[in-house]
Amino acid sequence: MKRRRLAVLLFVAALMAATVLSGCGGGGGGSSGEAPDAPAPIANEPVVSDERVADPNGTIVYGMDGSPNTTYNFYTGTSTRVHETVDTMFDKLVFVDGYGNVGPRAAESWEWSDDGKEITFHLRENYFHDGEPVTAEDWVWTIKMVCSPEIHAATVTTKICQFLEGVDPLTGNELSEDSAGVEAIDDLTFKMKLNDVYNRWSFELSTLSYIVVLPKHCFENEDGAMKSDIDVFNGSPEYWAAPIGSGSCKFVEDSLDDYTKVEAWDKYYGYGPDGPGFKYIVLQYVSDANQIGSKIVAGDLDIAYPGVSEEDAQFYTGNESIYMVESATEVVQIDINFDCALVPKSIRLAVNYAMDKQFILESIYGGRGVVGGGSIVMSSYPYFIKEGENRDIEKATAYVQAAIDNGSWTEGRALQLNVPNDTYEACANIVKAGCEEAGLKVDVVRRDSIPTIQQNMFFQSTEGYDAVLWSYAPTIDPAKVGIYLDYDHGVTQKFFSRWGVLQEDLDDAKAYDESFNAWKKAGTDAEQKTLSEEFQKIENLGCPCISIANTRAVYASGVNVGDTSNENGWIDVTSVNYYNNDIWNWVCYEKA
Numbered sequence: 001m002k003r004r005r006l007a008v009l010l011f012v013a014a015l016m017a018a019t020v021l022s023g024c025g026g027g028g029g030g031s032s033g034e035a036p037d038a039p040a041p042i043a044n045e046p047v048v049s050d051e052r053v054a055d056p057n058g059t060i061v062y063g064m065d066g067s068p069n070t071t072y073n074f075y076t077g078t079s080t081r082v083h084e085t086v087d088t089m090f091d092k093l094v095f096v097d098g099y100g101n102v103g104p105r106a107a108e109s110w111e112w113s114d115d116g117k118e119i120t121f122h123l124r125e126n127y128f129h130d131g132e133p134v135t136a137e138d139w140v141w142t143i144k145m146v147c148s149p150e151i152h153a154a155t156v157t158t159k160i161c162q163f164l165e166g167v168d169p170l171t172g173n174e175l176s177e178d179s180a181g182v183e184a185i186d187d188l189t190f191k192m193k194l195n196d197v198y199n200r201w202s203f204e205l206s207t208l209s210y211i212v213v214l215p216k217h218c219f220e221n222e223d224g225a226m227k228s229d230i231d232v233f234n235g236s237p238e239y240w241a242a243p244i245g246s247g248s249c250k251f252v253e254d255s256l257d258d259y260t261k262v263e264a265w266d267k268y269y270g271y272g273p274d275g276p277g278f279k280y281i282v283l284q285y286v287s288d289a290n291q292i293g294s295k296i297v298a299g300d301l302d303i304a305y306p307g308v309s310e311e312d313a314q315f316y317t318g319n320e321s322i323y324m325v326e327s328a329t330e331v332v333q334i335d336i337n338f339d340c341a342l343v344p345k346s347i348r349l350a351v352n353y354a355m356d357k358q359f360i361l362e363s364i365y366g367g368r369g370v371v372g373g374g375s376i377v378m379s380s381y382p383y384f385i386k387e388g389e390n391r392d393i394e395k396a397t398a399y400v401q402a403a404i405d406n407g408s409w410t411e412g413r414a415l416q417l418n419v420p421n422d423t424y425e426a427c428a429n430i431v432k433a434g435c436e437e438a439g440l441k442v443d444v445v446r447r448d449s450i451p452t453i454q455q456n457m458f459f460q461s462t463e464g465y466d467a468v469l470w471s472y473a474p475t476i477d478p479a480k481v482g483i484y485l486d487y488d489h490g491v492t493q494k495f496f497s498r499w500g501v502l503q504e505d506l507d508d509a510k511a512y513d514e515s516f517n518a519w520k521k522a523g524t525d526a527e528q529k530t531l532s533e534e535f536q537k538i539e540n541l542g543c544p545c546i547s548i549a550n551t552r553a554v555y556a557s558g559v560n561v562g563d564t565s566n567e568n569g570w571i572d573v574t575s576v577n578y579y580n581n582d583i584w585n586w587v588c589y590e591k592a
Helices: 002-021 080-089 136-146 200-206 229-234 237-241 289-298 310-315 345-354 357-365 393-405 422-437 450-458 478-485 503-519 525-542 581-585
Strands: 052-054 059-064 094-096 102-104 107-112 118-123 182-186 189-193 249-255 259-264 280-285 303-305 322-326 332-338 369-371 414-419 441-446 467-472 545-551 554-558 589-591
Touching (some): 059 289, 080 259, 102 107, 102 200, 118 136, 136 189, 289 303, 289 322, 289 554, 345 393, 345 503, 357 369, 393 422, 414 422, 422 467, 450 467, 478 525, 503 525
Parallel strands (some): 059 280, 059 303
Antiparallel strands (some): 052 589, 107 118, 118 189, 182 189, 249 259, 322 554, 332 545
16 A cells, blocks of 8 residues: 555656646547547456356445445435445336436336426336336325425425426425326326426436335235325335335345345346346445455455546556456546636636646546536536637636736735645646646645535635635536526525626626526427537636546456446446446356
């Protein structure tokens, strides 16, 4: 470990020195609306000494850097790791891949009405883990239950409630008993009635993928009557301790804050033609994500989410005990977020054009990704501008001078750029060098933690932060992050992405709000494309925050499951909002 730590320190020091020498960069990278070309392969192919065969009785240990079993209730759990665990045990209507394509899961097909306010779902034949068939009535009962005034306001995290006819769009509560707009047509068909017209792609992507079905028959009282909605969630501890779902795996056992063990469900429709290639998956909590690579090499883990660090990707290259593969799509966004009430538009644009994004991407992230385009939404959304503009020192200098001339920035004032760790500090020093060449002074300030930065960026504070450089995994659906730049709230609330308070920001905010609200009701592909490009251009020209780069993760697996990449040489692991469809068809191996 000392060797790796020393290498990182030397690497960061070299980067900081290089920023002073960096003159100008090449053109920005980008990706098309189609699936991108294969990422550059990781240069190692583990050698397995003995021939292996699929082991249908094998166990796969799946590491995750968070507790998998705080709760198994998808509708009340907020942890991503809880959702990943639930995803193996409960079935959803649809599946979303890394490119934002929505595909069939429990719903084999569905169609929208001509007016865009009704959806009819045709279900696959499937069974709960106790052998009972899954019916349309189970889906209808589940959806109506989560719209119940008894439980929704305090517990339910799904968004479906606010979109249904017969439901208050503000609270998500049914307007009267049994009023939610969902009804069974027959055993395998049901219909949703919506309260308005919505962007169809966004609705399917971010709402349908957040509905799981519960077994209605498991919540009957001894007299045959149904339990109350509140008792389903809070009065059924025996069910939630060992849940019965209809997903690819059924619950076996758990150990609080340690692991959850599930077993392949042989009646599940989603497996390949030969059935499951394993018997058990143990979803194992790993207290330190930095241990993932070493635990895979040691054989303690077979595969893990999240991926390994850039440092581990380099350190383990060539090791015969670990496979490493890049994600097919960008999953992390490296951002500078401004407090736009403190930093005017011209200074934000100056920072955008002063930095060498391509150099940051190549030097710190191994070139794995693309130069940032959209400032909030990940570039995988098919209609968005993909390619970010790289360094233009003349533009940057002009913007600095414009801010000084119009009085929105004081000459000689330093922009405070806050960072939480070594990697971001290295990025920030590259930004600093470019900005100072354009005449903008920058102070890079090291903070002790992400929570410290969040406290001062997300909430009112006596210590205002000009900007922060960090990363996160944003959605690919603009509708989910639109509130960050909402015209009615963005100016008054202190949030990490908002418009500023000067007239130029107010004008941008109004134009953005108008085009964004029109996009939310777009019913055709052509309308979606035109309107989404319109509001992203407004967003980019206003520059409320800056995407430096969208990067691809490196995922690792051990010899027990082998190479998990697909025929293109990558793995389709999506951002944390969606789940890996390939989990159903992992193969566990044994030596011949």
